[in-house]
Each structure stands twice: as structure tokens, then as C-alpha cells.
Amino acid sequence: MNSLVLGFWEIEKTQLLLVGGKGLHLGELSKMEGIQVPEGFCITTLGYQKAMEQNETYHALIHQLNLLKAEDRDQIAEISRRIRQSIVEVEIPSEVAEAVTQYLSRFGEDHAYAVRSSATAEDLPHASFAGQQDTYLNIIGIDAILQHISKCWASLFTDRAVIYRMQNGFDHSQVYLSVVVQKMIFPQASGIIFTADPMTSNRKLLSIDASFGLGEALVSGLVSADGYQVQEGKIVDKRIATKTLAIYGRKEGGTETRQIDLDQQKVQTLTEQQILELARIGRLIEAYFGSPQDIEWCLDQDTFYIVQSRPITTLYPIPEAKDEDNHVYVSVGHQQMMTDPMKPLGLSFYLLTTPAPMRTAGGRLFVDVTPMLASPVSRETILNT
Structure with a gap:
């Protein structure tokens, strides 16, 4: 197994920091019975870091970027453009190119491939980063594939990706990119x-x-x-x-x-x-x-x-139930006109001091009123409250 490149079949559940969210999920999907996934491999984040480690311009610009806020749009656009340029101009390390060539030989170098970005801050339960990095379809030939790997690396610093990271509290210097190279499917x-x-x-x-x-x-x-x-x-x-x-x-x-x-x-x-x-x-x-x-x-x-x-990160979380029945929950905070989520310490303290059966979700407390709604007497009380 080469740490610079991993086939889908080689990816382990713990390797998010090596292959990013997309790569990790493709590795899992490819091992599921009854699920068809086009064959492919990932150039790991180690390959990205190896390519960038001697790029002094890149590191200096990242430092400048970390000093900005999401509102500094013009400065973000200029620094991000310069970072992208510094990435595409760097030659891919020979050991990375050799590993890519070796894995391509398994599937056929003349085949068409999709070259897709897979960031370590991507496809996470709390932040999807969907569409923030680039994908290139129907890429043919080793030289073209290597060129588009560099383009994917550079797309880690599109304006929208940089601003999204700022808004979600991610450090630019701690987010890396893996690249997925996957056999093309030409679907109807x-x-x-x-x-x-x-x-x-x-x-x-x-x-x-x-x-x-x-x-x-x-x-x-x-x-x-x-x-x-x-x-x-x-x-x-x-x-x-x-x-x-x-x-x-x-x-x-x-x-x-x-x-x-x-x-x-x-x-x-x-x-x-x-x-x-x-x-x-x-x-x-x-x-x-x-x-x-x-x-x-x-x-x-x-x-x-x-x-x-x-x-799906846009769904509001629901309290966990230990059965498959339908449940109706009432937000304790909204009853008290406290609509903001609570801090973990506040949630913990409230749960320790109240005798009522409570559930938590999305930083808020909920009471399961399903049994009360089942009774005509208590139902009327709840609906009129």
C-alpha cells in the first residue's frame, strides 16, 4: 500500500485526514454489498502536502489569508488567486506522479476518468462544503490527469471555499485536499x-x-x-x-x-x-x-x-428515540422565549436539576409530549397552553 495513493479498496474508516470526506465515503460505498461504485483511487493529502512543503509563496500567502475575515472580500479574492496560481505552477513530485501512473495502469491509462476534489473539511455531518472544490470530467491520458490533479489542489482556494471555511471556523492551514481519480461512467x-x-x-x-x-x-x-x-x-x-x-x-x-x-x-x-x-x-x-x-x-x-x-446537513436534528414510533416534542427554550441554543454546560446542568424526562437536539431541550397528547384530558391542556 502506497501512502501517497490509495485505491478505494484500501481506504479505512479512520482515514478521513488522508482521503477527505468524498474519498472516505467512496471507499465505504465500494465495499457495500449490492452497491456499484465506479473503480478508482485517491491521491492522499500526503501527496498534496509533499507538493506544497517547499512552496514558500504558498505558505506566506496562507499566513496572510488567516489574518482576514469573511467580510474582506476584495483581499480574499486577490490572495486566493495568488495561492491558486502558486499551486498550479508547482511541479507534482515525481513519487506522486509515479504512484498515480502505477494505479492508472490497473484500470487502463487510455480510459476516461473523473478527477474530483476531496477535502478533509468536506462531507462532514455539520458542514457539507458541497460544490466548494472543483470536479473535472472525461479526462484522458496521464499528462492531462496530472494537470487536473493540480487544478483540484488549487480549487481548495476558490473564493467561495475560502469564505465558507471562514464562516464555519476552519483554519486554512489545517485543511488539505485529496484528489479522487475515478473511471468515467457515460450515463443515459x-x-x-x-x-x-x-x-x-x-x-x-x-x-x-x-x-x-x-x-x-x-x-x-x-x-x-x-x-x-x-x-x-x-x-x-x-x-x-x-x-x-x-x-x-x-x-x-x-x-x-x-x-x-x-x-x-x-x-x-x-x-x-x-x-x-x-x-x-x-x-x-x-x-x-x-x-x-x-x-x-x-x-x-x-x-x-x-x-x-x-x-444532509440542512436537516434540523431530532431527539433520539429508542423505538420506531412517532413522537411529538416541545422545545423548552421556546416555551420560555429562549430561542437561542444552549451551551453544553447549560444543557448538562439543566438535565441534572430537572425531574422531567428531557431530550436534547441542536443545543436545545425538548419534552416528549406524545403520551399527554394520547389522553383527551391532558391533550386539551397542552393545546390550550
């Missing part, structure tokens, strides 16, 4: 699964977005997508969009946007059977990771491939 359809509905936060309602071609068109907002909703193994809602454009791979490499034929624009992207199969896969992945997931998928020759899965 692709999209996203949310195993909890992102609009209502209903954890029993699974939502699927689907469109033709590569998923970049959907992720970038270029096209509208079909929307399907599945609950308890049944399709409960379908919205068929007019899909005028799609992104496809080119034979010589790279991608292009094409117009969809008029007679195909209003065709349902997935069949009912495919929708239910995708929902089953989504629930399987959610159960494995133990939390609602935002999953990117693509469909090629009747096979669904999973190319990413991360926690």
Missing part, C-alpha cells in the same frame, strides 16, 4: 437522492431528482429535473420536467452541452421500477451510514452507479 441518466425530503425535513419521504446525461447539468443548475417522491416503498408523487439540455462526454475528452430532441424533452427520465430500485439503494446507504444522505447516482445500461454520498 443521472441525479440525486435525498433520503429525507429537503423541503419538509420529512425523514420518511425520499426524494429523487433525475435528468438525462451527466449529473453536472443538474448539480450546476443548468437544467430542470424530474422529481419523484417515495414513501414506504410506494411512489407518492411525480413531477416530470421539460428537459431541454443535457451534458455528455466527448470522445476526445471533456464535456459538451447538447440540446435534447423535442420528442424526448417531456419524457419521464426513469421508469417506475427504476425509481423504486433507486429508493431501495438510497435506504440501504442511509442505513449503512446511520443518517439521512444526499446521494449522487448515474444510470448506465440498467445499472445504477453511486458516485457520492454525504450527510
Whole structure:
């Protein structure tokens, strides 16, 4: 095993700091029974650090960046641009290039690959960093792949990524980038699964977005997508969009946007059977990771491939229950007109001094009023309070 490059099959659960959030999850997904993941490997953060260790300009600029605040937009833009330039101009260390070449030989150097960023502060339960670093599709040839590895490294310092880190309290000098190199799939359809509905936060309602071609068109907002909703193994809602454009791979490499034929624009992207199969896969992945997931998928020759899965960070946390029943919770703080979250010490102190059965979530205290709502007498009291 080479510490500079790790195949998906070599990645361990504890190696977030080596392969970043995306790489870690792809390693886990590739080992799941019944889940298809395109083959690939990660250039680890050790490769990134080795490339940057002698780059004095890079380190000086990082120091300047750490002195700024998120409001300093003009200075952030200028320093970030100079950092990106210093990264792409640095030659990739020979041992990193040799390791990449060795792993490519396993899959075929002439094959097309996706080159994708995977930061250590990415796809975390409390901060997704979704879309903050760059992805390059349909890259062919060792030289082109090495060039796009450098571009991915540089994308750690896009303006939006830098500002997002500042807003979420991450130190720029302590965030590193791994790069995922993964065999390209050229799908007839692709999209996203949310195993909890992102609009209502209903954890029993699974939502699927689907469109033709590569998923970049959907992720970038270029096209509208079909929307399907599945609950308890049944399709409960379908919205068929007019899909005028799609992104496809080119034979010589790279991608292009094409117009969809008029007679195909209003065709349902997935069949009912495919929708239910995708929902089953989504629930399987959610159960494995133990939390609602935002999953990117693509469909090629009747096979669904999973190319990413991360926690949904926009859902408000709910108190843990030891059963599968429905529960109704009332926020203690909101009853007292205290809407801000409490500090851990305050939560702990309150739980030690109150006899009432309390639950915690999102820095707040909750009372489970489900038993009281079940009684007509106490229900009236609660509803009138």
C-alpha cells in the first residue's frame, strides 16, 4: 500500500485526514454489498502536502489569508488567486506522479476518468462544503490527469471555499485536499437522492431528482429535473420536467452541452421500477451510514452507479428515540422565549436539576409530549397552553 495513493479498496474508516470526506465515503460505498461504485483511487493529502512543503509563496500567502475575515472580500479574492496560481505552477513530485501512473495502469491509462476534489473539511455531518472544490470530467491520458490533479489542489482556494471555511471556523492551514481519480461512467441518466425530503425535513419521504446525461447539468443548475417522491416503498408523487439540455462526454475528452430532441424533452427520465430500485439503494446507504444522505447516482445500461454520498446537513436534528414510533416534542427554550441554543454546560446542568424526562437536539431541550397528547384530558391542556 502506497501512502501517497490509495485505491478505494484500501481506504479505512479512520482515514478521513488522508482521503477527505468524498474519498472516505467512496471507499465505504465500494465495499457495500449490492452497491456499484465506479473503480478508482485517491491521491492522499500526503501527496498534496509533499507538493506544497517547499512552496514558500504558498505558505506566506496562507499566513496572510488567516489574518482576514469573511467580510474582506476584495483581499480574499486577490490572495486566493495568488495561492491558486502558486499551486498550479508547482511541479507534482515525481513519487506522486509515479504512484498515480502505477494505479492508472490497473484500470487502463487510455480510459476516461473523473478527477474530483476531496477535502478533509468536506462531507462532514455539520458542514457539507458541497460544490466548494472543483470536479473535472472525461479526462484522458496521464499528462492531462496530472494537470487536473493540480487544478483540484488549487480549487481548495476558490473564493467561495475560502469564505465558507471562514464562516464555519476552519483554519486554512489545517485543511488539505485529496484528489479522487475515478473511471468515467457515460450515463443515459443521472441525479440525486435525498433520503429525507429537503423541503419538509420529512425523514420518511425520499426524494429523487433525475435528468438525462451527466449529473453536472443538474448539480450546476443548468437544467430542470424530474422529481419523484417515495414513501414506504410506494411512489407518492411525480413531477416530470421539460428537459431541454443535457451534458455528455466527448470522445476526445471533456464535456459538451447538447440540446435534447423535442420528442424526448417531456419524457419521464426513469421508469417506475427504476425509481423504486433507486429508493431501495438510497435506504440501504442511509442505513449503512446511520443518517439521512444526499446521494449522487448515474444510470448506465440498467445499472445504477453511486458516485457520492454525504450527510444532509440542512436537516434540523431530532431527539433520539429508542423505538420506531412517532413522537411529538416541545422545545423548552421556546416555551420560555429562549430561542437561542444552549451551551453544553447549560444543557448538562439543566438535565441534572430537572425531574422531567428531557431530550436534547441542536443545543436545545425538548419534552416528549406524545403520551399527554394520547389522553383527551391532558391533550386539551397542552393545546390550550
